[in-house]
Amino acid sequence: MNIIRELLLYKHVSWTQLTGFFIAGLAGTGIVLFGVQAWADVHPFFSPDDGFIRKDYIVITKKIDTRGLLDRQSTLFSPAEQEELRARPFTDRVGAFTASRFQVSAGVEAGGAGFATEMFFESVPDDFVDVKSDRWTFSGGDTEIPIVIPRNYLNLYNFGFARSRNLPQISEKVIETLRLSIRVNGNGRSGRYKGRIAGFSNRLNTILVPEDFMTWANDYYGNPATAAGNPARLIVETRNPADKEIARYFQERGYEAENDKLNDGSVVWFLNLLTTFVVGIGLLICALALYLLTISIYLVIQKNSEKLETLSLLGYRVGEIAAPYEGLVVVVNTVVAALAVGGTFVARSFYIPFLTRIWPEFSPGNFFPALLCGVSLFLLVCLLNIVAVRVRVRKINEKR
Amino acid sequence: MEKISLQGVLPLVFHQNPPEGSGVWTRDVSFARGKLYLVEAASGRGKTSLCSYLYGARADYSGRIFFDGEDVSRLSPAAWGERRRFSLGMIFQGLRLFPELTAIENVRLKNRLTGYRDERWIRDAFERLGIADKMDAPVAKISFGQQQRVALARGLCQPLDFLLLDEPVSHLDEGNSRRAGELLLEEATRAGFGVISTSIGKHVDLPYHQILHL
Numbered sequence: 108m109n110i111i112r113e114l115l116l117y118k119h120v121s122w123t124q125l126t127g128f129f130i131a132g133l134a135g136t137g138i139v140l141f142g143v144q145a146w147a148d149v150h151p152f153f154s155p156d157d158g159f160i161r162k163d164y165i166v167i168t169k170k171i172d173t174r175g176l177l178d179r180q181s182t183l184f185s186p187a188e189q190e191e192l193r194a195r196p197f198t199d200r201v202g203a204f205t206a207s208r209f210q211v212s213a214g215v216e217a218g219g220a221g222f223a224t225e226m227f228f229e230s231v232p233d234d235f236v237d238v239k240s241d242r243w244t245f246s247g248g249d250t251e252i253p254i255v256i257p258r259n260y261l262n263l264y265n266f267g268f269a270r271s272r273n274l275p276q277i278s279e280k281v282i283e284t285l286r287l288s289i290r291v292n293g294n295g296r297s298g299r300y301k302g303r304i305a306g307f308s309n310r311l312n313t314i315l316v317p318e319d320f321m322t323w324a325n326d327y328y329g330n331p332a333t334a335a336g337n338p339a340r341l342i343v344e345t346r347n348p349a350d351k352e353i354a355r356y357f358q359e360r361g362y363e364a365e366n367d368k369l370n371d372g373s374v375v376w377f378l379n380l381l382t383t384f385v386v387g388i389g390l391l392i393c394a395l396a397l398y399l400l401t402i403s404i405y406l407v408i409q410k411n412s413e414k415l416e417t418l419s420l421l422g423y424r425v426g427e428i429a430a431p432y433e434g435l436v437v438v439v440n441t442v443v444a445a446l447a448v449g450g451t452f453v454a455r456s457f458y459i460p461f462l463t464r465i466w467p468e469f470s471p472g473n474f475f476p477a478l479l480c481g482v483s484l485f486l487l488v489c490l491l492n493i494v495a496v497r498v499r500v501r502k503i504n505e506k507r
Numbered sequence: 508m509e510k511i512s513l514q515g516v517l518p519l520v521f522h523q524n525p526p527e528g529s530g531v532w533t534r535d536v537s538f539a540r541g542k543l544y545l546v547e548a549a550s551g552r553g554k555t556s557l558c559s560y561l562y563g564a565r566a567d568y569s570g571r572i573f574f575d576g577e578d579v580s581r582l583s584p585a586a587w588g589e590r591r592r593f594s595l596g597m598i599f600q601g602l603r604l605f606p607e608l609t610a611i612e613n614v615r616l617k618n619r620l621t622g623y624r625d626e627r628w629i630r631d632a633f634e635r636l637g638i639a640d641k642m643d644a645p646v647a648k649i650s651f652g653q654q655q656r657v658a659l660a661r662g663l664c665q666p667l668d669f670l671l672l673d674e675p676v677s678h679l680d681e682g683n684s685r686r687a688g689e690l691l692l693e694e695a696t697r698a699g700f701g702v703i704s705t706s707i708g709k710h711v712d713l714p715y716h717q718i719l720h721l
Contacts (some may be wrong), residue, residue, distance in 0.1 A: 419588070420599075421616070421620065422592035422617075423620060425584070427620075501584075504584055
């Protein structure tokens with residue numbers, strides 16, 4: 108038995124006040140850790156650097172007017188225009204659409220019956236494609252071409268055509284199992300390929316193939332007479348699509364944005380605001396809990412001031428006299444921090460699967476932010492408590 | 508520490524009306540290690556004040572006190588703590604025991620700080636002071652005379668250069684006072700520490716080298 112601890116603490120400490128601190132501290136720390144961890148998990152998904160939702164892409168074309176009928180070049184983007192667009196402060200990157208310069212026909216065969224249709228391909232630099240797939244590659248000699256089609260096409264069929272004709276609706280998974288027969292002609296050559304739907308794009312309203320394929324095929328099948336020209340469509344990556352400068356610039360140049368992008372910037376702003384608010388509330392509760400614990404310990408120290416004075420007169424050092432109080436602080440704060448970290452871990456194991464379900468692209472970070480925050484808060488609270496205790500004990504020792 | 512010196516020390520409370528004929532207040536007085544001193548005075552002459560000044564528990568005096576030439580007013584609380592562990596002991600008039608602890612726990616509380624005595628010595632001291640049967644009794648439940656002997660045992664649980672005793676046997680009968688004096692003398696002789704004991708008339712029986720009147 109530690110006589111000092113028995114003497115100074117257990118007979119005088121208010122367990123009610125201590126329980127109050129414990130509950131408040133746990134609530135405060137838990138809220139802070141959960142807020143920080145949830146923010147760390149979700150934020151990269153919305154951030155301009157890593158995620159893809161926050162990055163905004165604007166597909167632009169030139170206005171087609173009667174002049175375009177006579178002069179096809181007037182609807183294309185010259186290298187100078189592309190350079191100028193790249194140099195704008197709102198532009199992060201610019202990608203050009205490359206159109207196929209060969210004939211393409213694609214068909215589906217099922218049980219001997221089938222149909223085929225003339226079509227076209229386009230490509231953009233792979234970084235701009237919002238479908239993540241390991242098989243989004245092509246090298247000369249491959250017989251299979253991965254294809255991305257707009258999700259709109261499927262929706263158009265499922266919710267428009269199929270419903271009006273009482274046809275079955277088709278899921279993305281079913282479409283992905285289809286194999287298309289693709290025939291390519293041009294430059295006196297022809298070839299047969301298998302087409303595989305690699306995914307559905309929300310961003311790119313065209314039939315996309317990997318840029319590698321397009322470069323190779325335009326070279327191999329492309330009509331030499333129609334050498335690679337300027338692109339008719341560009342895709343612009345920007346951090347802030349709400350930037351007024353963008354609208355002004357486009358209008359001035361006669362560019363048209365193909366789709367009005369959602370302003371995800373406001374989502375990020377709201378997320379940050381919400382996190383700040385939640386973490387702020389958590390910190391406030393932590394501060395109040397810390398205050399409660401400090402007041403509670405001060406009361407015990409005050410009640411014991413004569414004993415502390417005697418211990419000091421017997422030769423006990425400030426550190427030795429303060430040790431039982433500091434021990435209490437460390438034990439209580441350790442339990443609070445451990446439970447808060449554990450609670451956050453459990454809560455996270457619930458929300459991560461949920462987020463993964465609603466956003467298949469979602470990839471959570473690690474548990475480090477909550478852990479780091481928990482340890483930091485623990486150290487900070489302990490330090491503040493210990494300093495408060497020592498100042499108080501020293502004051503009693505020096506009052507003579 | 509070999510010597511404690513007082514230079515013109517006077518409690519602030521006596522400044523208006525200094526006591527006449529004091530052999531200590533306002534004088535230059537020295538106490539040497541290994542010597543036994545008795546400071547006698549009537550009530551209100553400042554016996555407890557003197558002990559408190561020498562022990563660093565109070566500093567409401569004018570004049571200067573030196574430990575081996577070092578002015579004690581310059582000692583930090585930590586330095587006082589070190590002296591109270593390893594050099595300077597005191598038996599308080601009010602005893603300053605912890606009433607909720609047992610008699611032996613009170614002694615152990617000091618001894619765990621210094622590690623100076625073993626358990627056998629402590630038990631033996633209780634035996635010699637005639638309070639062996641009160642060893643495990645809470646201090647609050649034993650008489651003041653018995654508490655004085657517990658305080659003496661506690662005061663001897665450290666290395667000493669000087670031991671201050673503020674009316675240590677005021678509540679002891681002659682037999683118990685004699686036994687306390689024997690233990691004290693034996694330890695002082697063995698360890699060679701100095702004793703400064705105050706008395707209002709009844710004092711611990713020692714072969715004092717000097718008796719001062721406060």
